[in-house]
Amino acid sequence: MSDSDFQLTSVLLNFGVAFLVTFVATPLVAKMMKRKGIVGRDVHKVSKTEVPEMCGLAILIGLLSASVCYVLFFPGTYIYVTAFIGTVLIGGVIGIVDDLHPLGPRTKPVLTALACLPIVILRTYNSSPVIPLLGPVRMSFVYPFLIPLGVAVCSNAVNMMDVMNGSMAGTVGIISLMSTVVLFVAGKTELASLSAGLLAVMLAFYYYNRFPAKVFDGDTGSLAVGAAIAAIAVMGGIEAVMMVALIPQIMNAFYGLSSVGRLYERREISNRPTWLLQNGMLQASGERGAPITLARLILAAGSLDERDVVKGMMFLTLISSLLAVLTYVITLGGRI
């Protein structure tokens, strides 16, 4: 087997296992959650359907199984895989706690920052991130302190985008496709494989979570996925590229926070950013006090179906992912 065949096989292996396990596990987890009465109301439907919550557990199971399988075939990659899966699991556990006993708007970012511990402890990072037009910038002392910030921002930004059927899985799917390609081209096969695993998990989960959703991932899924993206960015040395790909998520979080003026939880906001009309369409709120979220921005020009809002989010993520690839080319000089 040639070197390129070997690299491609490792990426495909992770992709295949992650997809299969998540595809099978999601309905099983949904059934379990329904039996236990862990369900949520789909607030963007007139019928307010009950949907099993916390099905993000299937995302954790998918990523964990693929990673274990990957290490069995490629034992040399265990440090990266351990750091990745450790970060994802810590993010997931914080999500489970938040789903069962909602955390405060300040506690959650602080706790999610702790998800970076496996990366910091195992030193699976390069303290000279590559900045566009600047090249590698040595940040030996500062960089380890920036990792918790990056993980917290990433996890919570992904979590804040998880507002409609398929919005989180769809947008993260596009981002992870971009990161898989970039890392593969950069020759970072282990990280491209982990990223391909995330892509596969998102595709399988999207099948059940798309409109009309049969499952909700809850914070269990979104915080774990956010942590996974941050881990891939930090360990792969593609921080700037990933930041550009995450522009829609960052826009959504930044607008929301800056318009409310503080950290907030969706459930504590009385002025909703969007309204559900009698005909099932969504409309942007015209109230000054409501947070300006990405969904509200998309709806500003007129009411839309939930599906179209999510398509809009995915389109904007596609644009940002293309800009991310362009950033990689500019940054490149082959130094990533």
Place this chain on the structure above:
Amino acid sequence: MRRLLPLALIEVFVWLMLLLGAFLISRIVFGINFGTSNLFLTLINDGVRILVSGAVLFGWLIAWKRMTNYYFWRTIQRKKSTS
């Protein structure tokens, strides 16, 4: 999907500003040099660099927020006046 065009343009603007910010930091911030002959000067040097970089970042965020607010409220007003 024509409504997404302004938002896509905001994305491109944010991206270009990010690149411009990186360029400014590379030209101006890394050009700041009070000397590094002793610890005090090194600290002053790094402190000023961080402050100027922070100012560039803050300016970027303000420009981003203003542009979005302008787009959002203008679109809402226009929709109100036509309905």
